[in-house]
Amino acid sequence: MFSFLLNRVREIVKEPSETDGKLLAICKLLVANVPHYDWVGFYLVDQSGKRDLVLGPFVGEPTEHVRIPFGKGICGQAAERGATITIQDVSKETNYLSCSPKVRSEMVVPIFKNEEIVGELDIDSHTLSPFTEEDRKFLENICEIMLELF
Numbered sequence: 001m002f003s004f005l006l007n008r009v010r011e012i013v014k015e016p017s018e019t020d021g022k023l024l025a026i027c028k029l030l031v032a033n034v035p036h037y038d039w040v041g042f043y044l045v046d047q048s049g050k051r052d053l054v055l056g057p058f059v060g061e062p063t064e065h066v067r068i069p070f071g072k073g074i075c076g077q078a079a080e081r082g083a084t085i086t087i088q089d090v091s092k093e094t095n096y097l098s099c100s101p102k103v104r105s106e107m108v109v110p111i112f113k114n115e116e117i118v119g120e121l122d123i124d125s126h127t128l129s130p131f132t133e134e135d136r137k138f139l140e141n142i143c144e145i146m147l148e149l150f
Helices: 002-014 019-033 073-081 133-149
Strands: 039-045 052-059 067-069 085-087 105-113 116-125
Touching: 002 019, 002 133, 019 039, 019 052, 019 133, 039 073, 052 073, 052 116, 067 073, 073 085, 073 105, 073 116, 105 133, 116 133
Parallel strands: none
Antiparallel strands: 039 052, 039 116, 052 067, 085 105, 105 116
16 A cells, blocks of 8 residues: 555656645545544744744644744654654653644654755554554655655
């Protein structure tokens, strides 16, 4: 299934539409096809020079976390470290920003361009411990494919 979805992401990236529309299409694709992806969204690095992430297109319940400083929450930690972070049980995290009481697990994958972080792909799950190494590789591949959007 992941190889089919990767091919579909490649097609979306090449479509002649605006970047936000492509990001939203990728969110919809992932939520519709991966049962344990309950909230999928992009956070983009603030272009004004602040070390903040700004909520971009997403699919799922609305969140109050529309701006996240580097280092705060799982998204901010992934941005600060420049590494994928997988949390199988968010209730055990002290630096977790809760978007919904339904969220049990989260995976955040940074998107790099020219060795600089430009955004992140954030996946929330209502399932405890759903993420595998295959999920990590799949999401990191998506972020590599998306580089031409940034």
